[in-house]
Amino acid sequence: MALEKPGNLEVIKGWIAKWEPLADKAIEAYCGALADVPDAASSAKQATRDFRHSLGL
Secondary structure, eight states: OGGGSTTHHHHHHHHHHHHHHHHHHHHHHHHTTOTTOTTHHHHHHHHHHHHHHHTTO
């Protein structure tokens, strides 16, 4: 519903651009402690991007 209002897509994409690097660092820090899953961080970051893409973002 948020994307139905004109202008919201650009605002939300701006938020994503601002916060995605910080979120990626948090994912990397958390997944760094998961020694038994060496590609956990890259998988988790890709999952966030796939989810946003499924929402049209």
